[in-house]
Amino acid sequence: MAGLNGEVSWFCCGNAWGPCASTGRGACGTCHSGNFQHAWPNTSDACFAITHPDTCGVTGMSRRTCGFRHSTTNLCNGSRVVTSIADCGPQTDLFCGERACCGGTCASNRIVDLTPAAFSAIASLSAGLIPCTIDVG
Amino acid sequence: MTTTMDRRSLLTRAALGATGLVAAGAMGSLAPETAFAAATQYPEPGQPDPNFAEGLIIGRNQDLLQVQGSDGRLHRIQLTGVTSVWKLRPTTLDQVRVGDGLYARGVLMPDGTLAAESVWVNIVNLTVSITSIGRSTLQLEHHGQKVVGYVQPGLTAAVYNGTPAVSDLSMLKVGRHAQVIGAWRPGTNEIDIATVYASN
Numbered sequence: 001m002a003g004l005n006g007e008v009s010w011f012c013c014g015n016a017w018g019p020c021a022s023t024g025r026g027a028c029g030t031c032h033s034g035n036f037q038h039a040w041p042n043t044s045d046a047c048f049a050i051t052h053p054d055t056c057g058v059t060g061m062s063r064r065t066c067g068f069r070h071s072t073t074n075l076c077n078g079s080r081v082v083t084s085i086a087d088c089g090p091q092t093d094l095f096c097g098e099r100a101c102c103g104g105t106c107a108s109n110r111i112v113d114l115t116p117a118a119f120s121a122i123a124s125l126s127a128g129l130i131p132c133t134i135d136v137g
Numbered sequence: 138m139t140t141t142m143d144r145r146s147l148l149t150r151a152a153l154g155a156t157g158l159v160a161a162g163a164m165g166s167l168a169p170e171t172a173f174a175a176a177t178q179y180p181e182p183g184q185p186d187p188n189f190a191e192g193l194i195i196g197r198n199q200d201l202l203q204v205q206g207s208d209g210r211l212h213r214i215q216l217t218g219v220t221s222v223w224k225l226r227p228t229t230l231d232q233v234r235v236g237d238g239l240y241a242r243g244v245l246m247p248d249g250t251l252a253a254e255s256v257w258v259n260i261v262n263l264t265v266s267i268t269s270i271g272r273s274t275l276q277l278e279h280h281g282q283k284v285v286g287y288v289q290p291g292l293t294a295a296v297y298n299g300t301p302a303v304s305d306l307s308m309l310k311v312g313r314h315a316q317v318i319g320a321w322r323p324g325t326n327e328i329d330i331a332t333v334y335a336s337n
Binding site for chain 1: 181183193206223257298326337
């Protein structure tokens with residue numbers, strides 16, 4: 001897979017406090033907020049039917065299943081983290097065309113969600129949404 | 138950008154009591170946006186990160202936090218003179234309180250204490266549906282659970298399809314989805330809203 005540009009956010013999973021307590025362990029049953037893991041929009045037909053990145057014109061998003069490794073590079077600062085798939089998501093079609101920018105660098109459409117442990121390795125959790133490049137890890 | 142060894146050295150000194158103010162000034166800020174060194178990754182993908190912790194604060198002795206992890210593990214987290222703190226907004230160490238939830242990133246010390254470079258207190262990032270909109274609240278649903286979101290005048294901002302954040306929430310719509318960054322009010326199903334990203 002050539003580098004795919006888009007937006008990355010974060011999500012909580014596994015045992016958790018507050019509103020996150022209801023989120024569960026993800027589609028793979030292995031997801032924990034403290035692990036280096038991510039959600040990917042094309043883990044199965046059922047997953048793709050929910051996330052529908054194709055409706056936003058996102059191509060090149062290969063079918064990848066639980067445990068597959070991707071690297072996510074923060075386009076704002078160059079930091080990179082390698083994680084494995086633990087859930088289905090994000091729901092790309094809810095935010096079609098959305099853009100995240102830092103300085104003059106922008107990317108459109110949500111293509112990956114990281115766990116808090118992984119996201120905080122490349123950006124502040126309070127940033128919420130940043131432009132990134134995804135590669136095979 | 139600092140290197141991992143620089144950060145480890147600085148946080149070690151800070152955690153040992155030399156508050157690190159001189160070192161921090163010499164080596165640059167450890168604010169989150171500058172602290173993410175592109176170093177060789179540890180741990181392996183899929184594994185827990187020993188330099189990260191989450192859970193509820195069950196005790197505080199000066200700047201040493203006792204945290205009950207959601208997985209049952211106990212963490213000791215040392216706040217230092219160079220720790221950045223977020224609690225709805227960037228804030229100060231004294232705002233970190235027993236009962237709060239947190240995520241912390243730092244450096245695991247040989248004695249098992251995590252010397253924190255960043256802590257995010259009560260932070261939540263929820264994909265929700267908007268069930269009703271009031272003057273100062275949003276009623277939200279997250280994974281089947283009701284969540285009350287409080288609008289904070291002068292702070293809460295909305296982002297509409299990637300536009301710059303604005304204080305005007307009037308374009309939010311009932312029935313639509315949104316992503317909300319906010320701060321949980323401990324022991325409740327309520328949050329204070331920092332940023333709401335509106336869906337299409």
